[in-house]
Amino acid sequence: MAKHSKVKGKPRERDKLPLQTKVLVWTESGYRCAVPTCRTILVQDMHHIWEVSAGGGDDSSNLIALCPNCHALYHRGTIKAESIYIYKAMLVAITRAFDVEAVDRLLFLESCKQDFVVVSGDGLLYFARLIAAGLARMDQKANNNWQIVTYAVNISDKGRMLIEAWRQGDRTRLRKVMAGPVPGGTLKK
Ligand SMILES: [Zn+2]
Structure with a gap:
């Protein structure tokens, strides 16, 4: 030993x-x-x-x-070791590009039914960075009688593809979705 x-x-x-x-x-x-x-x-x-x-x-x-x-x-x-590497690369990429909460916001949106998340203008700010990056999208809902504008926030197709590739630990798919190299280069084995 x-x-x-x-x-x-x-x-x-x-x-x-x-x-x-x-x-x-x-x-x-x-x-x-x-x-x-x-x-x-x-x-x-x-x-x-x-x-x-x-x-x-x-x-x-x-x-x-x-x-x-x-x-x-x-x-x-x-x-697999390859998956662990992808999980790490994704955490680093998302937390640096956005913030720590963005990871869970994205996973949360992915778990919600279409148009389940409806927010006010203030609430929209929570998702602003994900929306700007094309990982989430928003649709303005009709004004109601009290003139309060609300927005439905949904995960985008790109966001959904990103999460699927991430969950599968699939480096090739992830690279395609992110349209760039996965940070950190190659995995030494
Ligand atoms: Zn675990």
Whole structure:
């Protein structure tokens, strides 16, 4: 059995990661599991995308928040390394392009029936960045007697394709939807 190795006197067990790094990675995934079909809240586990044994570092860019269940599924091979990489790339892309809440707003819109979300002008601001990026769309509803204008917010076709590719961990489809390279380059294996 291998001894626990220390690199330059620095312990490599994941529970020894600096709190600052862990908070960064948890914040990136909104304190939820990074697997889009899971999203369990209050995630504690931290997974090295490139395994420590393969030379992966403790930088936040190499870490992803997984719930214990998804972590186990990864180690059993049910969740592929390629998918984990896509989940991370998506979280980084969405949280940097928008904000942490955009991830859940998009997943929320995707779960709603057509025209279920009806908001006022103020409410529209919550979805403004997703709408501007073409991931959601809005339709003005008729003015009612009190002159209050409301808007139906729906996920766009592009938004739906994005979520499908994300859930499947499908890099090629994701690239097509985003119309650009997936951040981070190629997956080293
Ligand atoms: Zn999970």
